[in-house]
Amino acid sequence: MDVAKKIVLVVLDGGADRPTVGGKTPLMAASRPFLDHLATEGILGIMDVIAPGTPPGSDTAHLSLLGYAPEEVYTGRGPFEAAGVGINVRPGDIAFRGNFATVKDDIVVDRRAGRISDTHQLAEAIRTHVHLDCEFIFKESVGHRAALVLRGERLSHMIRPTDPLHVGELITRSTPLKDDDSSTRTASIVNEFTRQVHSILKDLPINRERERHGQLPANTVLLRGAGAVPHLMPFEQRTGLKAAVIAATALVIGIGKLTGMQYIPTQGATGHVNSNIEGKVDNVNKALKDHDFILLNIKGADEAGHDGNFDVKSRFLSHVDRVLSKLDIDDSVITVITADHSTPVSLKEHSGDPVPFLIRGKGVRTDQANEYNEFYAAQGGMHRIRGLDMMPVLLDLLGLRKKFGA
Amino acid sequence: MDVAKKIVLVVLDGGADRPTVGGKTPLMAASRPFLDHLATEGILGIMDVIAPGTPPGSDTAHLSLLGYAPEEVYTGRGPFEAAGVGINVRPGDIAFRGNFATVKDDIVVDRRAGRISDTHQLAEAIRTHVHLDCEFIFKESVGHRAALVLRGERLSHMIRPTDPLHVGELITRSTPLKDDDSSTRTASIVNEFTRQVHSILKDLPINRERERHGQLPANTVLLRGAGAVPHLMPFEQRTGLKAAVIAATALVIGIGKLTGMQYIPTQGATGHVNSNIEGKVDNVNKALKDHDFILLNIKGADEAGHDGNFDVKSRFLSHVDRVLSKLDIDDSVITVITADHSTPVSLKEHSGDPVPFLIRGKGVRTDQANEYNEFYAAQGGMHRIRGLDMMPVLLDLLGLRKKFGA
Numbered sequence: 138m139d140v141a142k143k144i145v146l147v148v149l150d151g152g153a154d155r156p157t158v159g160g161k162t163p164l165m166a167a168s169r170p171f172l173d174h175l176a177t178e179g180i181l182g183i184m185d186v187i188a189p190g191t192p193p194g195s196d197t198a199h200l201s202l203l204g205y206a207p208e209e210v211y212t213g214r215g216p217f218e219a220a221g222v223g224i225n226v227r228p229g230d231i232a233f234r235g236n237f238a239t240v241k242d243d244i245v246v247d248r249r250a251g252r253i254s255d256t257h258q259l260a261e262a263i264r265t266h267v268h269l270d271c272e273f274i275f276k277e278s279v280g281h282r283a284a285l286v287l288r289g290e291r292l293s294h295m296i297r298p299t300d301p302l303h304v305g306e307l308i309t310r311s312t313p314l315k316d317d318d319s320s321t322r323t324a325s326i327v328n329e330f331t332r333q334v335h336s337i338l339k340d341l342p343i344n345r346e347r348e349r350h351g352q353l354p355a356n357t358v359l360l361r362g363a364g365a366v367p368h369l370m371p372f373e374q375r376t377g378l379k380a381a382v383i384a385a386t387a388l389v390i391g392i393g394k395l396t397g398m399q400y401i402p403t404q405g406a407t408g409h410v411n412s413n414i415e416g417k418v419d420n421v422n423k424a425l426k427d428h429d430f431i432l433l434n435i436k437g438a439d440e441a442g443h444d445g446n447f448d449v450k451s452r453f454l455s456h457v458d459r460v461l462s463k464l465d466i467d468d469s470v471i472t473v474i475t476a477d478h479s480t481p482v483s484l485k486e487h488s489g490d491p492v493p494f495l496i497r498g499k500g501v502r503t504d505q506a507n508e509y510n511e512f513y514a515a516q517g518g519m520h521r522i523r524g525l526d527m528m529p530v531l532l533d534l535l536g537l538r539k540k541f542g543a
Numbered sequence: 544m545d546v547a548k549k550i551v552l553v554v555l556d557g558g559a560d561r562p563t564v565g566g567k568t569p570l571m572a573a574s575r576p577f578l579d580h581l582a583t584e585g586i587l588g589i590m591d592v593i594a595p596g597t598p599p600g601s602d603t604a605h606l607s608l609l610g611y612a613p614e615e616v617y618t619g620r621g622p623f624e625a626a627g628v629g630i631n632v633r634p635g636d637i638a639f640r641g642n643f644a645t646v647k648d649d650i651v652v653d654r655r656a657g658r659i660s661d662t663h664q665l666a667e668a669i670r671t672h673v674h675l676d677c678e679f680i681f682k683e684s685v686g687h688r689a690a691l692v693l694r695g696e697r698l699s700h701m702i703r704p705t706d707p708l709h710v711g712e713l714i715t716r717s718t719p720l721k722d723d724d725s726s727t728r729t730a731s732i733v734n735e736f737t738r739q740v741h742s743i744l745k746d747l748p749i750n751r752e753r754e755r756h757g758q759l760p761a762n763t764v765l766l767r768g769a770g771a772v773p774h775l776m777p778f779e780q781r782t783g784l785k786a787a788v789i790a791a792t793a794l795v796i797g798i799g800k801l802t803g804m805q806y807i808p809t810q811g812a813t814g815h816v817n818s819n820i821e822g823k824v825d826n827v828n829k830a831l832k833d834h835d836f837i838l839l840n841i842k843g844a845d846e847a848g849h850d851g852n853f854d855v856k857s858r859f860l861s862h863v864d865r866v867l868s869k870l871d872i873d874d875s876v877i878t879v880i881t882a883d884h885s886t887p888v889s890l891k892e893h894s895g896d897p898v899p900f901l902i903r904g905k906g907v908r909t910d911q912a913n914e915y916n917e918f919y920a921a922q923g924g925m926h927r928i929r930g931l932d933m934m935p936v937l938l939d940l941l942g943l944r945k946k947f948g949a
Contacts, residue, residue: 138889138890138891139889140889140890180921500561500562500887501561501562502561502562502568502896502917502921503562503566503918504921505922518918518922520589520921520926520927521926522595522927526594526595526596528596529597530595530596530895532596533598533894533895533896536890538598539598540598540599540600540892540893541593541597541598541599541600541603541613542593542599542600542601542602542604542613542617542620543602543619543620543768
């Protein structure tokens with residue numbers, strides 16, 4: 138079989154958009170000599186990562202792109218964040234994303250505790266002094282972020298988490314979303330966690346110190362994204378491909394880890410527009426030597442989309458084009474460029490617009506679409522597929538799909 | 544209603560491919576004045592005969608194209624092969640494809656018994672002397688091929704067949720794939736069949752004779768493609784169309800027969816690139832007089848694909864173009880040209896790439912795609928549909944689809 142051997146899947150997080158300035162999207166306005174070169178050699182299309190008109194989360198989107206039906210495995214973002222910050226979660230664990238935050242009289246004053254950067258001592262105090270009616274693992278992450286995992290019998294993700302999502306509101310009292318013993322029990326464990334955390338953190342010297350310096354104390358942890366850790370068949374077992382994930386954000390790293398991929402860290406990779414994406418591309422080139430599948434997530438465009446900044450998003454995509462041109466890929470590598478979702482600057486949020494994609498490598502049919510952007514992708518020879526179709530299409534290009542029938 | 548009255552569905556078996564020589568597919572490299580003429584007058588599109596990235600078998604593909612969901616009716620290829628070689632199978636029968644083969648000490652020496660051509664006496668010996676714990680029908684086919692049908696109560700297709708698929712391996716001992724009485728019983732019947740067949744064939748004069756001439760004896764029958772004969776609602780009952788099948792391969796003939804089509808044989812139709820496809824086209828023209836639907840399968844391109852021979856495949860498709868130009872079709876006949884699957888010469892196997900298709904006839908919208916090949920089909924006005932969508936689209940052009948709603 139004369140087929141390509143490897144796959145590089147490049148996800149420009151939030152990289153798609155709507156026409157805004159001069160009828161152009163940030164990607165249309167960007168300088169893209171390299172991506173257009175790939176588009177010329179390859180085939181384009183548009184993709185409903187979940188379904189037409191459904192804005193995907195980054196979590197459900199990446200699951201779909203990797204071939205895991207989110208309807209079957211996804212109950213919340215917590216499990217992937219927890220795995221991404223380095224907790225060895227197990228199927229059945231209940232996991233949450235957490236924010237160190239500031240409350241006063243139970244009202245949320247700041248959801249990020251004044252963008253606190255070092256929470257190690259606070260987390261250590263929680264680990265040492267909190268005692269719950271089940272095993273728990275708490276781990277701090279970048280900035281104000283953290284993750285909580287509850288482990289044991291009779292636990293459920295069907296509870297209302299404690300983060301009210303807006304300042305000026307009361308911290309939410311967790312309540313069961315299902316009328317059963319495990320949900321009731323889990324809600325009460327979560328409320329007990331919140332009570333103990335506040336009582337431990339509020340008098341901690343580090344918080345007294347912050348207040349003396351006019352900084353907001355990190356005197357609570359707000360929880361959201363409750364989810365049960367799913368059993369995901371390892372990606373290598375499903376596909377036969379030895380896989381690596383190269384990403385900055387805990388979520389994508391966590392999805393990689395939970396599907397058994399090797400996580401290859403990159404120094405200076407921040408997930409922001411100033412991230413060290415050159416280092417990530419270097420890591421892709423190195424990883425290609427002993428991996429068959431590499432998921433590269435580049436986050437900056439999503440951030441610029443959420444900030445509503447057209448110019449920053451467009452400039453970042455031009456920068457991405459320059460850096461991706463250093464990818465060490467030939468015909469033997471099926472290269473995919475796509476986005477996990479659109480994050481229109483006009484919306485500052487994810488939208489349900491389809492995302493563009495291109496596929497290039499040995500055996501790929503070509504088309505007349507020679508630019509990589511939303512406009513040309515919609516004229517591409519792949520037409521319109523769903524996110525869950527992507528992995529079968531890529532595996533088929535490697536000759537790895539099983540025939541249905543004879 | 545001013546609509547077309549008849550349908551000719553031309554399946555160029557394995558006729559689609561990937562860009563290979565000079566970035567072209569065999570179909571792109573072929574001379575196609577007639578097909579391009581149809582493309583100019585008609586509309587093009589690409590089709591996932593099963594689903595994106597799923598390589599179809601010829602069996603599941605033809606079922607899909609005719610509107611029978613393979614997920615519902617397909618358990619294995621045996622039933623269609625058995626019907627195709629002329630066995631009157633009944634729903635519930637368990638059927639297999641068989642090969643006369645050569646074993647020595649239970650190890651497969653040749654899966655085709657030295658490409659034996661006349662197996663009538665061998666088959667007759669099996670019919671006369673084999674006695675099983677259920678009714679059975681055994682029939683020889685072209686060359687080394689044959690089919691076996693088991694009939695009766697407590698039978699199952701959930702068994703491992705006996706063909707190891709590779710020479711140098713032990714003939715497979717059939718085992719149940721499901722832990723129930725009927726699967727266990729069927730596996731043991733199949734093993735008993737294998738035992739008796741070998742003991743009958745090994746000493747048969749015709750085999751002694753072959754050995755004296757330095758030929759391999761046909762001393763066993765290897766079974767594969769176990770399947771339960773499905774109940775398929777007759778095509779005419781479903782569509783109102785009196786249908787005929789014109790094909791060389793037992794599989795396609797069998798699918799036609801099992802859906803109640805008339806099989807119209809063609810002398811010299813072999814399924815190879817040297818087949819009498821002129822005769823098949825003559826038969827289509829004759830059949831059009833008293834049939835409403837004709838399935839014409841032309842097999843050669845698939846064979847050339849499996850052989851990995853670009854030039855043979857491309858030349859054969861040019862030949863097909865010339866011969867199809869003799870089709871006696873006007874606007875009153877909806878003519879469809881498509882493939883059941885791609886068989887890329889670079890893969891020598893079926894792939895999951897979409898296949899091109901064109902539809903031409905009264906009422907068909909046109910598009911700007913004026914060449915029949917993978918590249919232009921991907922620009923066609925039909926965009927991308929699934930195999931199961933094809934029959935509803937065609938029936939609708941005949942005004943035969945029932946309105947959903949009022």
